[in-house]
Amino acid sequence: MGADHVRRLHDVVSGARVTAVVDIEAERATTLADAIEGCTAYTEPAAAMAAQDVDAVLIASPGPAHEAALLEALGRDLPVLCEKPLTPDAASALRVLEAEQRLGHRRVQVGFMRRIVLAEDSAELRPEHPHVVRLEGRPANQEGV
Numbered sequence: 001m002g003a004d005h006v007r008r009l010h011d012v013v014s015g016a017r018v019t020a021v022v023d024i025e026a027e028r029a030t031t032l033a034d035a036i037e038g039c040t041a042y043t044e045p046a047a048a049m050a051a052q053d054v055d056a057v058l059i060a061s062p063g064p065a066h067e068a069a070l071l072e073a074l075g076r077d078l079p080v081l082c083e084k085p086l087t088p089d090a091a092s093a094l095r096v097l098e099a100e101q102r103l104g105h106r107r108v109q110v111g112f113m114r115r116i117v118l119a120e121d122s123a124e125l126r127p128e129h130p131h132v133v134r135l136e137g138r139p140a141n142q143e144g145v
Contacts, residue, residue: 001083002060006032009058020048022061045069049076059083067092074099074107084112 002023009016022042023029029041042048045065049057049072057073059066059082067087073080074096086108087093100108 002058003028003032005058005060006036010036019053020051022048046072049073049078054078056080063088067096070096070108071099074103077103077107080108082108082110084110086110 002021006018006021010018018036018039020040020042021029021032022045023032024043026041026043029043033039033041038053040048040051042051045057045059045061045068048054056079057069059069059073059080061069063085066082066085070080070082070087087096096108100106
């Protein structure tokens with residue numbers, strides 16, 4: 001998934017510049033980084049986030065690795081797009097939320113894919129807390145699927 005994000009950011013998103021990629025497998029990180037001018041490969045998220053040319057973070061690692069990467073990014077006040085799940089459990093999600101709240105501004109967005117969003121779906125989004133959105137599912141086949 002991370003390689004696909006790198007490709008999209010580099011090839012599709014206007015104005016985006018990929019300056020660092022992280023993978024626990026150095027060879028995979030190097031292969032990705034070598035294909036992009038000015039991009040550096042890392043095996044540790046903290047090292048990548050410490051780079052001077054990193055000004056935002058996209059986390060697409062397995063869920064159990066998210067908390068440490070999120071807390072590192074928040075400690076550096078970097079904006080983050082984190083693929084779902086935010087973290088694997090409520091306690092770690094709360095630690096991330098509290099770290100963001102200490103900053104005094106929002107920095108974390110959780111990404112997820114949703115194939116179809118109908119107009120009436122937007123009426124189901126009811127923020128009851130500044131960091132919580134309620135989502136309701138639909139029965140199978142109601143949207144023609």
